[in-house]
Amino acid sequence: MPKLVIYFTSRDVSKGVAALAEVTGELKNKDVLEAEGGAAEIRFGILNVTDSTSVKNFKETIRNVCGEVDILINNAALGTEFQGEPFSYEVIEKTLKTNYFGLKKMTESFLPIIKNPGGRIINLSSGLGRLTVLPSES
Numbered sequence: 001m002p003k004l005v006i007y008f009t010s011r012d013v014s015k016g017v018a019a020l021a022e023v024t025g026e027l028k029n030k031d032v033l034e035a036e037g038g039a040a041e042i043r044f045g046i047l048n049v050t051d052s053t054s055v056k057n058f059k060e061t062i063r064n065v066c067g068e069v070d071i072l073i074n075n076a077a078l079g080t081e082f083q084g085e086p087f088s089y090e091v092i093e094k095t096l097k098t099n100y101f102g103l104k105k106m107t108e109s110f111l112p113i114i115k116n117p118g119g120r121i122i123n124l125s126s127g128l129g130r131l132t133v134l135p136s137e138s
Contacts (some may be wrong), residue, residue, distance in 0.1 A: 002042070004040040004041070005040075005041050005042075005043065005065075005066055006040065006041070006042045006043070007042075007043050007044070007045045007062065008020050008023070008043070008044050008045070009044070009045045009046070009047035009058065009076075010044075010046070010047065011046065011047065011048035011049075011054075012108070016044045016045075016046070016051050017044055019044075020042060020043075020044045023042055024042055024083060032109060045058055045061060045062075046058070047076075049076045049102030049103070049105060049106055050097045050098055050101070050102050051072075052105060055105050055106060055109050056109065056130045058131060059109045059110060059113065062110075062113065063113055067109055067113075068113045068114065068115045068116065069113050069119065070114070070116045070118070070119050070120070071119065071120045071121075071122065072106065072107070072110045072114065072121045072122070073122045073124065074102075074103045074106050074107065074119050074121065074122065074124065075124045076098055076099075076102050076103070076106075077098060077124070077125060078095045078098045079095075079101060091095065099125070103123060107121055107123075
């Protein structure tokens, strides 16, 4: 097992495989990495954070392959450009399922396999996740 294993995930297989190919092409030569004292391996896994079964299956894959996790980066998010009209209920529901409940599901699922005392969970969001981008009422 390499010292560093990174999983790219996507619910869309073609997008995930394309991202994996792009990043893999940018990595240093594997022999160079090993000569410098480390090796990284990047893999792809199918994951839909809005689907509890998908989250459970992905966690079990990680547990079986890697044993534990040092860093979990939650980066799944949906965003819709605000055009001045209220969002539909469907858009709001889909956004919350991904951006809030998906993050919550991933965090709760992976906490038990983050065993390293220095383990981390990193949550990424868009600029719209900041209240500072909202216009003032005045």
